Amino acid sequence: MTITAAADGSALGNPGPAGWAWYIDDNNWAAGGWKHATNNQGELKAVLELFRATAHVDDDLLVLCDSQYVINAITKWMRGWKAKGWRKADGKPVMNLDLLQELDEALVGRKYRFEWVKGHANHPLNEAADSRARAVSEAYQRNATIPTGPGFVAGGPVPAAAVVKTAAATTPAAKTAPAKIAAPRASADLGLFDFEVERPHTVQVSLSAEELGRLKRRASGRGVSPEELLRDLI
Structure with a gap:
């Protein structure tokens, strides 16, 4: 069309x-x-x-x-x-x-x-x-x-600018003693960027058309993709 x-x-x-x-x-x-x-x-x-x-x-x-x-x-x-x-x-x-x-x-x-x-x-x-x-x-x-x-309005809301996947960080204990499996921590003990399992996590960010344009321009200025810039910000 x-x-x-x-x-x-x-x-x-x-x-x-x-x-x-x-x-x-x-x-x-x-x-x-x-x-x-x-x-x-x-x-x-x-x-x-x-x-x-x-x-x-x-x-x-x-x-x-x-x-x-x-x-x-x-x-x-x-x-x-x-x-x-x-x-x-x-x-x-x-x-x-x-x-x-x-x-x-x-x-x-x-x-x-x-x-x-x-x-x-x-x-x-x-x-x-x-x-x-x-x-x-x-x-x-x-x-x-x-x-x-x-x-x-005909196009609906501007969708998420990107789907950002971030890998869970490996804990220091796993690095120093890979053969030892640590017991999972309770959810209440987890920090903002700690995860119970080591798998990618998906974050969706909804931006207006103007915000999406600013994100693209800033990413272009840094020589990275919008997804990479969002990943760094998160």
């Missing part, structure tokens, strides 16, 4: 109070923003958060976007920028680097395509995303409550 969603950004003054939003239907959308940002940042953030929100489903993703900059940045330019150390052909640093690097990570393993739609041309999904992004920018302008939306 294919999820069809529109992603859009808004900035009053550009830069100024800014918002982003992605929209699938009235039950599945999200929005956010900043007190001061550009329209391009809002457009990129909308696409990024759409990919994060749908990261736990296998459906293809069709992204409707009225920004040629965003579409070209992701589908044409980003690979070359990355190969040049995130610099453009003229050697100047790429703008919006943080968002582009996060997008580069979020796209890994995903099946997606982009379709350009003309903005403010009564396209239902694009208009819905645009109105929500603008509502956020206006809310920041007025210091009002930010309308964030329900998120990706």
